[in-house]
Amino acid sequence: xxxxxxxxxxxxxxxxxxxxxxxxxxxxxxxxxxxxxxxxxxxxxxxxxxxxxxxxxxxxxxxxxxxxxxxxxxxxxxxxxxxxxxxxxxxxxxxxxxxxxxxxxxxxxxxxxxxxxxxxxxxxxxxxxxxxxxxxxxxxxxxxxxxxxxxxxxxxxxxxxxxxxxxxxxxxxxxxxxxxxxxxxxxxxxxxxxxxxxxxxxxxxxxxxxxxxxxxxxxxxxxxxxxxxxxxxxxxxxxxxxxxxxxxxxxxxxxxxxxxxxxxxxxxxxxxxxxxxxxxxxxxxxxxxxxxxxxxxxxxxxxxxxxxxxxxxxxxxxxxxxxxxxxxxxxxxxxxxxxxxxxxxxxxxxxxxxxxxxxxxxxxxxxxxxxxxxxxxxxxxxxxxxxxxxxxxxxxxxx
Numbered sequence: 001x002x003x004x005x006x007x008x009x010x011x012x013x014x015x016x017x018x019x020x021x022x023x024x025x026x027x028x029x030x031x032x033x034x035x036x037x038x039x040x041x042x043x044x045x046x047x048x049x050x051x052x053x054x055x056x057x058x059x060x061x062x063x064x065x066x067x068x069x070x071x072x073x074x075x076x077x078x079x080x081x082x083x084x085x086x087x088x089x090x091x092x093x094x095x096x097x098x099x100x101x102x103x104x105x106x107x108x109x110x111x112x113x114x115x116x117x118x119x120x121x122x123x124x125x126x127x128x129x130x131x132x133x134x135x136x137x138x139x140x141x142x143x144x145x146x147x148x149x150x151x152x153x154x155x156x157x158x159x160x161x162x163x164x165x166x167x168x169x170x171x172x173x174x175x176x177x178x179x180x181x182x183x184x185x186x187x188x189x190x191x192x193x194x195x196x197x198x199x200x201x202x203x204x205x206x207x208x209x210x211x212x213x214x215x216x217x218x219x220x221x222x223x224x225x226x227x228x229x230x231x232x233x234x235x236x237x238x239x240x241x242x243x244x245x246x247x248x249x250x251x252x253x254x255x256x257x258x259x260x261x262x263x264x265x266x267x268x269x270x271x272x273x274x275x276x277x278x279x280x281x282x283x284x285x286x287x288x289x290x291x292x293x294x295x296x297x298x299x300x301x302x303x304x305x306x307x308x309x310x311x312x313x314x315x316x317x318x319x320x321x322x323x324x325x326x327x328x329x330x331x332x333x334x335x336x337x338x339x340x341x342x343x344x345x346x347x348x349x350x351x352x353x354x355x356x357x358x359x360x361x362x363x364x365x366x367x368x369x370x371x372x373x374x375x376x377x378x379x380x381x382x383x384x385x386x387x388x389x390x391x392x393x394x395x396x397x398x399x
Contacts, residue, residue: 003018003019003024003027003041003042004016004017004018004041004042004091005017005018005019005027005031005038005039005040005041005042006038006039006040006041007031007036007037007038007039008036008037008039009035009036009082009086010035013086015036015085015086016094017085017091017094017095017098018091018092018094018095018098019031019095019098019099024038024041027041028041030102033102033105034082034098034101034102034105035082054119055090055092055093055096055120056090057149057152057153057156058153059088059090059093060120060149061146061149061150061153062088063084063088063093063097064142064143064145064146064149065142065146066080066083066084066087067080067081067084067142068139068142068143068146070083070084071138071139071142072139077104077110078101078104078105081097081100081101081104082101084097085097085098085101093120096117096120099113099116099117100113100114100116100117103116109130109133110129110133110138111126111127111129111130111133114126114129122290122291123287123290124270124273124274124287124288124290124291125145127274127277127279127283127287128141128144128145128273128274128277128279129141129142131274131277131278131279132277134278135277135278137277141277144273144276144277145273148269148270148273151269151349151353152266155262155265155266155353155356159262159360161360161364162255162258162360162363162364165364165367165368165371166367166371169371169372169375170371172375173371173374173375173378173379176379177378177379177382178213180379180382181209181210181213181214181382182210182213182214182217185206185207185210185382185386186210186214188386189207189210200385200388202381202384202385202388203385203386203388205385206381206382206385206386239295242295243295243296243299246294246295246296246297247295247296249294250294250296250297254363254366254367255363257359258356258359258360258363259294260297261352261355261356261359262352262356263292263293263294263297264297264323264324264348264352265348265349265352265353265356266291266292267288267291267292267297267301268345268346268348268349268352269345269346269349269353270287270288270291271284271285271288271345272342272343272345272346272348272349274287274288275341275342275345276342281308281314281341282305282308282309285301285304285305285308286305288301289301289302289305297323300321300322300323301321301323303317303320303321304317304318304321304323307320307321313333313336314332314336314341315329315330315332315333315336318332324348327351328348328351331344331347331348331351332344332345332348335347
C-alpha cells in the first residue's frame with residue numbers, strides 16, 4: 001500500500017513524502033530506518049489510472065547536479081540523498097529517493113538501488129553509476145550525466161520547436177474549416193440553391209462534404225480517436241508493423257532526415273559516456289540499443305554489435321551498417337586508431353547536434369510558408385465555391 005506521510009527528522013525538520021508499506025506500523029519502522037519519526041500517515045486510495053507519473057527531466061538534472069556537488073564535497077551518499085529527499089518538490093521523485101535510501105541502508109549500492117526504479121533511472125543511467133562506483137569516479141560520472149541530460153533537454157526543445165508551429169497551424173485550419181462547413185456553408189447553401197442556377201462541380205463537392213459533416217459530425221470526431229487507439233494496439237502487438245512505421249518515419253520528407261540525426265546524435269552521446277566510463281564497447285553498444293527508440297536503428301546497431309563480435313573494427317562495422325555518413329566513419333576510424341574513441345564519439349555527437357539545429361531552422365523556414373499557402377488555398381476554395389455562383393448571378397443581372 002502507498003502512504004502519504006508527515007514525519008520529523010532528527011534535526012527537528014518537518015518532512016513530507018510518500019512511501020510503500022504494509023500498514024502504518026510497517027511505515028513507522030521504515031521511516032525509523034530513515035531516521036525519521038512518523039507524525040501521521042494516510043493511505044493513498046487510488047493511483048494514477050495511467051500508472052506512475054513520469055519524473056520530469058529537469059528534476060533528474062537537478063538530482064544529478066546536486067548529488068555530484070555533494071559527493072565532490074565528501075558528503076556520504078546516504079546523507080546526500082536524505083538532503084535531496086527533503087528538498088525535492090516532486091512527490092513521486094521524493095518517494096523514489098526515500099525507497100533508494102531504504103535500499104542502501106539495507107546493504108545495496110547506489111546503482112542497485114536505482115535499478116529498482118527502472119521507470120525513473122534508465123539502464124544507461126544505472127550502468128554509468130555502476131561504472132562510476134567501480135572506478136571511484138562517481139562525481140565525474142554524475143557530472144557527465146548532468147551535461148547529457150541538459151543536452152537531451154535541449155534536443156527535445158528543438159524537436160518540439162519543429163513540431164509546435166505545424167501543430168498549431170493545423171489546429172487553427174481544421175477548427176476554421178469545421179466551423180465553416182457546419183455553420184456557415186449550410187446557411188449559404190439554401191440561398192445559392194434558390195437562385196435556380198446549375199451549381200459548379202466544386203460547389204456541389206463542398207455542399208456534399210458539408211452535409212456529411214453536419215449529419216455525421218460525431219463520426220468524424222470519434223473515428224480519428226479509434227484509429228489512433230487501434231494503431232497503438234497494432235504497434236504494441238505486431239513488431240513487423242512497428243518496424244515498417246519506424247522505417248517510414250526515417251524516410252519521411254523534411255522530418256525524416258532530422259529525426260535520424262536526432263536518434264544518431266543521442267546514440268553517439270550515450271555511447272561516448274558509456275565508453276568513457278570504462279564500459280566495454282560491445283556492452284556500450286548493446287545498452288544504447290534501448291535508448292534510440294527506433295526499430296530500424298536498433299536492428300542496424302545489432303548488426304554492428306555482431307560484426308564487432310566477429311572481429312571487425314568499429315569504424316568498419318558502422319560503415320557496413322549504413323548508419324553514419326563517411327565523415328563520421330572517418331572520425332571513428334581516427335578515434336579508434338589513436339585510442340581516443342570517446343572523444344571521436346563526442347565529436348560525432350557535436351556534429352549531429354549542430355546539424356540538427358541547422359536542419360530544424362531550415363525546416364521551419366520551409367514549413368511555415370507551405371502551411372500558410374495550404375491554409376489560404378483551403379479557405380479560398382471554400383469561399384470561391386460559395387461566392388462563385390452568387391457572382392455569376394450578379395453578373396447576369398448586370399448584363
